[in-house]
Structures are given as C-alpha cells and as structure tokens.
Amino acid sequence: MTLSGDGEETPGLHAEPAGFAMERAGGVALWRQIAERLKADIRAGVWAQGSRLPAESALAERFGVNRHTLRRAVAELAAEGLLAARQGRGTFVESVPISYPIASRTRFSEIIGRQARSPGGRLISSSRETASPWLVEKLRLRPGESVHRLETLRVADGVPISLSTSWFSAERFPDLVSRYAETGSVTMALAAHGLEDYTRQRTDISARLAEPEEARWLKLAPGAPVLVNDIVNVDGEGVPIQVSHSRFAAERIQLTVES
Amino acid sequence: MTLSGDGEETPGLHAEPAGFAMERAGGVALWRQIAERLKADIRAGVWAQGSRLPAESALAERFGVNRHTLRRAVAELAAEGLLAARQGRGTFVESVPISYPIASRTRFSEIIGRQARSPGGRLISSSRETASPWLVEKLRLRPGESVHRLETLRVADGVPISLSTSWFSAERFPDLVSRYAETGSVTMALAAHGLEDYTRQRTDISARLAEPEEARWLKLAPGAPVLVNDIVNVDGEGVPIQVSHSRFAAERIQLTVES
C-alpha cells in the first residue's frame, strides 16, 4: 500500500517500519493480504508496466514476512497475469489493471478498444417482466408496464471484466433483446430503435465481496471484492432509457473520473 | 444487493441453489466468507433487528458447510455485537450496522470535497519527507524536493468513514501542517499560502480488502472491502498541488458521480 517509491522508507501509516510484522488476521491469510497490497501498489502506479519489483527478500523484509509467504503472494498475482517472475532476473510487472473512465458518454467497447484489448460481451440470459415500483420510478414508466431484463458478461481478451443486469422499457424497445443478441452492443441495439445517442446521467459506486455466483462468472476467488456500479442512461431529452447494475472484478479494473 | 424490487425471485444469478457448497479459496477462510455474507444480509434487511435467524443446522446446510464452520462465523459476528446466540432459544440480530448513504443525495465532488477541503476528521500524524520518484512525477517536483505528508481520519456520528493520506510540496507550502493544525482545513491552509482556489483533476476508484492497520482505524472486520480513491488536485494553472489516497469503509459509504 505504500504509495511512495521504494527509495526511502516512510514512517507512520502504510510504510512498514522495517521488520513490522503483519498478522494473520481474522481468517484472511497473510499471503492474500500481501497480494492485495502489491496489487493496489501496481494499480496506483508505484511500479509501472515492465518495471522490476524489489527482490523477494527485500519485499519480504518490508512486509515483515517469510520469503515463502511473499512468494505465495507473487505466485497469486502471476497467476492473474499481473506479475511475471523470471529466475535469476527478477519479478516484473506484466500488466496493469484496466482503467475504466466514467464520463457522460461511457461505452464499454470504446474504452476497452482504446486500451488495445479485444472487447466482447455475451448475453447470459434475458427475461420480460413487469416493472417493479422501484423500476417504474427510475425509468419513469407507467405502473404495470413491462421491461426487458438482460444479464450480460463483458470480457476483454478472454478475461471477464463485469457482470451486468440491465433494464429497458419493453414498450419503447420491443426488439431490444434480439438486436442485442445479434450485435452484442447496447449502443447498436438502441440505434436499431431509432435512438441516436444517449448519455450517462449518474453513477453510484460501492464495493462489497463477490457472491459465489458472481465469483464464478467473473472467475474470481470467493471473497474477492467487486466494484458495484449502478447507472442510469438518458436520451437526448433527459428521459431515462436504461438502468443497469454492474459488478466489476475489482482486481482487474479501476474506475476513473476526470474533472 | 439485487437492485430489482423484492417481489420476484431472480432465476440463475443470486439465488442460492439449496445445498450449494462454498469453497475455501484464495486465502480467505470459509468462516470469514460466511460471516461477511451474513453481515451483508443483516445490512440488507433480510433479518431485522431482534429477529431470530434460522437454526444453525439450517444455515450450515444452506451454505453447504459443517455446523462448526457456521458457528465460527456466528461467533465472529457475536464478538462484533451483531448477533447474540442464546442456548435453547436461537440466534438473534442484536444490532444492525449503520449505513451512510452519503452518496444517494450528495454530489461526488461535494463528498470528496468535504473530505479534502474540510476534513472535520482528525489529524493522525504528519511528517516531512523526501519525495519519492512516484510523487516527483505526480506533483511535478524536482528530484530531492521534500513533501508534507498528512494522515487524517474522517468520522461521522462517531463512526469512522475514511482514512486519507495526502502529500503537498513542502517548498511551496512550508507552513501547511501548522496552518492545517490551526484551522483543520486544507483549503484554509492552502489559502494561507496564497492559493485562492483549486480543482479536482482526476479521481481513480478501486476496491480491495482492508489491511489490518486500516481495518483498525476504520473499525472494520479484517477482510472487509474498502473503496480506494486516488485523487489529484490542481491549481488555476493546472499545476498539481495535492495528491491524496483515501480509503472508505465500503459498507458505510457509496460514491456518486453525476454527469
């Protein structure tokens, strides 16, 4: 978690007063805690892509653990594709978690495309159901109106990124499901119904631990954190057209808000 | 966390196929995972305060674990004061964790603004140190320049909300720490150095598990998720003046971005 570089040792919070011993805390293994801290450092830019990490022995001393324990943490991140250890040379940052900018015009395919990864989404399931009072308010529907509900999994380079549940007015977008199934794109499915453009109205962000079913779809270890994104998209007149609830694999993503 | 109303049951996702077996994985003990899920359920209102939980054997079967393992999870929540097990009577919800939906009504900039400009929280510690290469780049300093580092804790109604680490150029803002100590405000401390206004340049949001030290300050169970905010503030000319790294207790907070 140390945000500072590796040059000097920073006292106080976050910096490990050399030899400070972490504890195996409350059912969370030490190696898991260390893996999380290393991952956070990589995400925060402490070590850039391609750069070399301090030697295992140095890191182990910094975290106050045995080298084997540190190696277990590195092995975990290596399995996730974040690090690569090479005998005799060192351990290197292989890839940095994708950054997902939140702006008024957020489009998954564009974001992933920009970062030179192949986007992909797949429809897990869909259903047509009567809008709950909650949805009636959010989408400004008439009580009793029905909605399409889509469960989708978004993937980049074969790695699951997010699991989403989306709702659309079934009256306004009757063929949304089939159009989405054909194109794999919400933008194109909406365009087929004459909607030229839409924008993000608001985004609520929270975090929690993944549920087992979510962990399975996102290929996460049970107990891994997910970033939860509740969004509302509106058309040109400001009328809500999409309500969506996405769970991102926190270890593979970072949300960015530019002001 | 299902965003749909409570009327219908959602097939597939989120529903627990009875007898579904959780696995011990990723260095997080089974009992810890179950404790987190029970806590989330209590927070979500599945069981109200004072109500009785299903019998241990029933819960154990639902989670697909041995009764001892479930008892270990219940013991954890009992130690936290959430549950109380009474022999012969059952296990009862003692108290429900408070949730601060700061976000549902507050603008993202205001939340973070409050956090950065008028901490209202307390200064845990401060230090002066040589800027790491990482900070040199972020704050556009000269190598070897020194920075102020402030650790602050924000509290609402006596409940810890966030833990922040901030860095400022010590050359440009020599008296920042004492001014901050006097006023309790970053804005006023900066104004004392002639800085009229500053704006948020970017915010990176990620999530991970709380570290032991963070869990202690935020009064979280080890293994609970934190929302991590990495921010950069700039002056009128776009020169970075503050880099800050905040950890929010995810179970008590939600961030909102309005577009």
Added chain:
DNA sequence: GATTATTTGTCCGTATGTATA
C-alpha cells in the same frame, strides 16, 4: 572463459490454523 554476487526456484522439516467427521 571463469568467478562472483544477485535473484528466483525447490526441497526439507516443524508448528499452527482451518474444516470435516
């Protein structure tokens, strides 16, 4: 090429925590 220091990889054993029966 040979030597040496550094770094990761693998093996041994021991103690403790976790999970089931």
Added chain:
DNA sequence: ATATACATACGGACAAATAAT
C-alpha cells in the same frame, strides 16, 4: 472433545539462471 486431512507460515539449505566483473 478427539481424530484426521489439508492449508498456512516460518526457517533453513541448496540448486539454477542471470548479470556483472
């Protein structure tokens, strides 16, 4: 409460690959 199996964490020793001298 006991027994068993596996995961976690530590400590030490040595092998293998790499880079610099």
